[in-house]
Amino acid sequence: MSAYRLDAGGLVNRANPLTFTFDGKSYTGFDGDTLASALIANDQMLMGRSFKYHRPRGPVTSGSAEPNALMTIGSGARSEPNVRATVAELYNGLTAVSQNRWPSLAFDLGAVNGLLSPFLGAGFYYKTFMWPAMLWEKLYEPLIRRAAGLGKLTMEADPDRYEKAWAHCDLLVVGSGPAGLMAALSAARAGARVLIADESARFGGSLLSENVVIGGQAASDYAAGLVEELASFPNVTMMPRTTVFGWYDDMVFGAVERVQKHVETPSPDLPVECVWRIVAKRAILASGAEERPLVFGGNDRPGVMTANAARTYLNRYGVAAGSKVAVFTNGGSGYRTAGDLSARGVEVTAIIDARATSTDPAPYGVRVIHGGAVVATRGRNRIDALVAERAGFEEEIACDALAMAGGWSPIVHLMCQRGAKPVWSDAAQAFLAPDVGSGFVAAGSAGCADSIAACLRDGASKAAAFSTELGFAAYAANIPEVEGEYDPDFAPLWYVPGAKDKAFVDFQNDVHVSDLGLAQREGFRHIEHTKRYTTSGMATDQGKLGNVATIGIVAAMRGVSPAEIGTTTFRPFYTPVSMGALAGTSRAEHAAPVRTSPLYGWAKKNGATFVESGLWYRSSWFARDGEKTWRDSVDREVRNVRENAGLCDVSTLGKIEIFGTGAAEFLNRVYSNAFLKLPVGKARYGLMLREDGMVFDDGTTSRLSENHYVMTTTTTYATEVMAHLEFASQTFWPHLDVRFVSSSDQWAQMSLAGPKARIILARIVEDDISDAAMPFLGAKVVTLKGGLKARLFRISFSGELAYELAVPAGYGEAVADAIMQAGREDGICAYGVEALNVLRIEKGFVTHAELEGRTTPDDLGYGKMMAMTKPDFIGKRLSTRFGLTAADRLQLVGLKPVETDKEFMAGAHLLKDGAAATLAGDQGFVSSACYSPTLGHTIGLGLLKSGRERIGEKITVWDGLRGTEVAAEVCLPVFVDPQNTKQHL
Amino acid sequence: MASLITCPHCGTRPKEEFSVRGAVIARPSASEKDEAWHRYVYVRDNPKGRYQEYWHHAAGCRRWLVVNRDNLTHEVFGVTDAQASREGSR
Incomplete structure (x- = not known):
């Protein structure tokens, strides 16, 4: 036995044991565990294989920066690859499977890559798989993808629901450690609307893993008290399990809430994840600091983890990472871990301190090797010894876990996502949050505060400043005394020279120190080039752990300050977000809205086949018994329209109501042909041009009364024409009295065409519709039998005697039914857009197949429709250019x-x-x-x-x-x- | 691009409700020279920095707005109704 669960302690609920499986084997953990803490408690430190060399790996952190412990969780359609075991909440029935190994995690044939590693350095793909180029797609890429990789996606459809939502607040607090909790509480007490989010299920951050006493209470109890008080405020929204992943313009933050990722079977009544867009007046980044690993030979062996992780497993989860733990440190954090372990009865075999001297207290009886370094580790799937070097002498020290403390990096990602670069500090030996202007500041250890007391004070004072800015009375926070803090200072140590094994900088991508050297020698010196060439800082963790070391090592190799090297670019997302969450409800049939005509039901019962046309589903043809192909139906429909009559759904046309005393003049300016003298009761065909002289759209406009017109547009350009009219009215000629409203969806419109159209129509219309009363291009409101008012237009898109009848959308199906009934004895048929198209081609009428953006009215034979005597119309001025008249x-x-x-x-x-x-x-x-x-x-x-x-x-x-x-x-x-x-x- | 646009009629709304047309340029009168019309239809400055654009509150009040913004920093300095800003400049 190496790692084990302590008999008592930790914040897990020992009364609630949970059963789960890993690679098919059953284990038990507790409520409050992560998958990683539960596996370590079961002495299962080996959790994955590395990307390139297939080296055995265990968790190196206890949080979201984890590069190694990636696994596939869930089964079937719910299986999700590349989940970090260190943040995956344990639940009863969880199934986890390791990745990137064959045939098994403990014995992986891919590990042969480790032996080939001299040939697998940075840039090896580019150098090796160059020739012949044709093999790249077919052979090399699939080969490399199979050999090196992460988890595999399921090909089954996702059975779960996802949603998106907006949230608004005065103050957003990102992170719920000492600074975040105190900031939220200060602002809440002042009366501000506060939203506090934390990626963990439990609020408290480092207060849950640090062994200090605050105001006479254990840190975790103190945190619980703050959380309880926060929850009592109606003006506070608490969002656990929520990662704020991005900062966007205008103080909009993106966050993903894992609503049901911690249950075996999600409830169908809730989404499993929700993407939030949070609009904040002010924001405080209280995301804490990340402990950096040390870069030494064999630093990736399972059992090697950061000192902070070892402390978190111990104090928060009650789990000892080993029975004989060694510590390699360059500062106080290593000593604190040694002290906490020792106090809980875990043997600490040695503290190797890279510094020549220090005043940090070692636990009683623990040997400290000052001025020492770890140069190698031993062990197959688990560390069993380390090789320490001091003043040229090497010594092997047995251990089954190694806690490494390499200094701290404030987690400043969010503040750097909009172009500002983090700023190097020699004093802190870290990149610090940039000044991004008012409104968003880092607090606590994200802002480089160096103790829990300082974090509490910093959070309170920054929240108080924001509260005052927003007009709330500042609340003077009472910061209790914190006892038992340690000194987190550290001396820089970027890497340990003389490594006997690979010294990894980026665990996830298997980038080691010599890869970085190679990149510098080969000219990939800019840090962005170094990143791409070596892949350091890529993939799912985006170098959260390794980036600062990469920069420090490159700086050391070049003999300059890390400030001169700079950082790579920070972009959303802070941690991976599932595609499902980003898609929200926009998937399958909800990916785009479906528009159906008010006559959809009529078309359906008449046997229509529908065609997708933009968002519309339009009736395409109406097959009858015995018709074998679509052409049989279309040919019959066309013949019948020419011989008898047909009814076609034209409701998809854009319809715009135009009102105002300036409407006539306005129409005269947006159409190329004359509209000023269109009489009441008449329709006119019009051409609209773009300002460059090309045809934009066509349609008819009818004058229903002195100052009321109704315009039809093509189906395709309904939206664009509306916006065009509004633009012209509001910006070109704002003094013309004209108003528009789109009524496309309010009217069901149908075309009744054919020599028998009038006879049929007369059977359902009260008014006289004789040629004298309703001549060609007549347009008026008529009364249908039964009393319904309808708009009747005598216009033809087929060359036949034809009418378009518009009725309020809800009456459409009933009226269409009545017309079919009235026309039965005269052989009426329903016809679709295919027949409509044949009828118009036979007559030479144009659609957007001809109005395709490069044609002028004259090109189409409509030269007469250019009313050049008008002083101005859109498209007039450039229509006379030579190129358009050639x-x-x-x-x-x-x-x-x-x-x-x-x-x-x-x-x-x-x-x-x-x-x-x-x-x-x-x-x-x-x-x-x-x-x-x-x-x-x-x-x-x-x-x-x-x-x-x-x-x-x-x-x-x-x-x-x-x-x-x-x-x-x-x-x-x-x-x-x-x-x-x-x-x- | 901004994330939020404060419409003078509807208040602060997400950018998804708007559509962008491009630079604010005055339409020349019909009598102006070819060169002026050529510039109006085809020539754009594409500046880096402050920029005035027409935005349409398509999913809101349907008004055309002038958005004064910095296309480098994405800062929005002001949003006015296109008609009002035109009248104001007279």
């Missing part, structure tokens, strides 16, 4: 195959007849194509160089993607009813 622009034409059994598709290129099939002779492209059931062959619309002059010319339609060439004739872009007689019936 004769060789691409112009809209019709295309039909010379041999009518030949087909072509949109996107194909247009070439001169007989030209080689290359882009060199490109003359334009097919913008829309379909099979025309009316004509019995393929037809298309295209944009062709000088197209209007080339009617009748034979050209080649070349589809490079499908490898086809089809001879086609250029024709006018109207295939059906060129005289427009049908729509005027």
Whole structure:
């Protein structure tokens, strides 16, 4: 037995034992344990294998900076890789599995990499796997990924829920150690809204692991008292299990709360994790300090951990990391660990102090080797001895754990995430929090306070200053006396020369001292280059433990101060955050909103197949029995519209209500064609341009009354047109009296088209809709039989006699049903957007296939719609530029195959007849194509160089993607009813 | 980019409610020279530092705003209604 649980002590609840498994073996821990503390209590120090060399590893910390003890927790769909055992709360039924080893953790064949290590130094991938390049993707990368790695993701869908939320406070306190608790309490007493978050399940921070007496109480009891008082304030929000991972602009902090990561089966009524965005007026970083490991040969052997970790396992969890513990220190922390262990009856074999002299008190009877250093460790999967060196003499000392104390680094990450760099302090031998301006300060040991008493005072005074700034009465905190503190001072020791084994700087990435030297010799001298070349400070821990040592060692190698080397860039996230938490509820069908038309139900019961179109699900075609392909349905729908009648859902069109005495003038300025004299009761087709002269969008606008218009936009540009109108109104012409409201979702709109449209419509409308009463482009409010008011527009997108009828959305399905009923005897059918598209191509009407951002009205044959006599309209000024009026622009034409059994598709290129099939002779492209059931062959619309002059010319339609060439004739872009007689019936 | 924008109409709101159009430039009158129109449509300064941009409170009051901000430090100095700021400058 080496490590063991003490008979008493610690903050675990011994009345509540918990059973869990690690690599299939069953163990028992206690409520309040972490997975790591429970495993150590069971003498299971070996917890993982290293990334590259597959060296055996145990925990080196007791917290979130842990680089080694990564494991996969949970099973099946809930298995989560790379969980740090040092922060994973133990629960009954927890299953954990070690990673990156085969066949077993204790015997890992991958460890052969350790023997090959002379060839596996920094940059080895770049140097070795260079040639041939083609093998990189297929062979080298998969090989390396398999050999070196972390845990594996489950491929099953995550069964759990995640959420996102906002929180607001006057003061955010990050961390609940002495400084954080005192800061929160001071501000709470002053009346501020306080939010205090800590990554641990239990508030208290270092008060839970330090053996001191505060105001006559044990530190943990004192902490409990503060927590109890905090909880009594209604203005305090306490967030345990919450990591503040990022600091963003405007004092917005990102945090992840692990709501149900500590239970075996999460309740479906709660999320397992919640990402919080916390808006704080002020913030205090009370995240404490990290103890640095020492860099010496064999410093990664299981059983070697920081002195602070050994102390935490002892005092907080009641676990001795070994039965014979050695200490290697450069300051007071090592002595404190030795003292605490000794007081609990754990043998301390020796204290090796790198300093020549010190005044720190060693426990009675413990040998102190001043001016010594550890140069090697022994043991297979666990340390069983160390080699100490002093004045040239080496000595082997038996031990089963080694506590190392290498000095302290304030945890300043959050304050450095927005560009400010931490500042090197020679006095503290550490990088300190930068001054980031008012509003956010570090307090306690994060702010370099050097005792618990100082932390308490610092937290209180910084919170008091913020409270006063925010207008609260400052509360004078009563700081009790702290007894039994130790002196945390240390002498710098970046690494121990003369190592007999690898001396690791970054445990997680297997970066050792000689890798850093290699990087310097090979020219990767900038610290950011050193990081990328050696991988020091990468992966899940982002160098929380090793970065400062990396900088110190590089500085020492170059003979300069660490200040000159500087740090790498700090970025969110402070610790890894699951993708599930970041996605929140935006996953699967909730990843994007689904928009369904008010006529969705009508379409569904009429057999529609739906197509995703942006966020919309639009009815595409309505298959009937016996129809084998979508084309069968579409062809029938088109024929039926041309012969009888059809009803189509056009509710997805953008609809904008426009009001005001300036509306006519406004429309006249945003459309290229004239709108000033549009009479009440009429609709007009309009073209909107961009300021550069290209077509932006099209649609109809109808004047329902003197100062009320209703505009339709294309489905695609509904949002953009609305924003465009608002922009023009608010910034170009704010003195025009005009107001807008989008009513896209308020109206169900349907198109009734075909020669029998009027007969059918008359059956459900009270008003006279004869051609005289409701002529082409008429627009008015009518009363449906039964009394419902509806908007009726006589407009056609098919070339047939057609109406668009708009009714309040909730009535849409009933009205559509009534029309289908009314039209049954006349052969009405439902038709979808596919048939709609065929009908409009047959008539040469354009959509965004033609209005594709590079076409002018003239390119489309709409030159007449440029009302150049208007003093101004959007797009007018630049429309007369030479480039937009040149004769060789691409112009809209019709295309039909010379041999009518030949087909072509949109996107194909247009070439001169007989030209080689290359882009060199490109003359334009097919913008829309379909099979025309009316004509019995393929037809298309295209944009062709000088197209209007080339009617009748034979050209080649070349589809490079499908490898086809089809001879086609250029024709006018109207295939059906060129005289427009049908729509005027 | 900022995290929060204080809309003069709606108060402090998350940036996700807004959409950004770009630099605040006055639209020339129809009679101005080609060069002025060319600059208006195509030429942008892309400064480092203080910058005035049009932001649309698309998921709020639907007003166009002028956001005065530093694109290096992300500090926002002020947000005004585009129409009000235009009228104020007259």
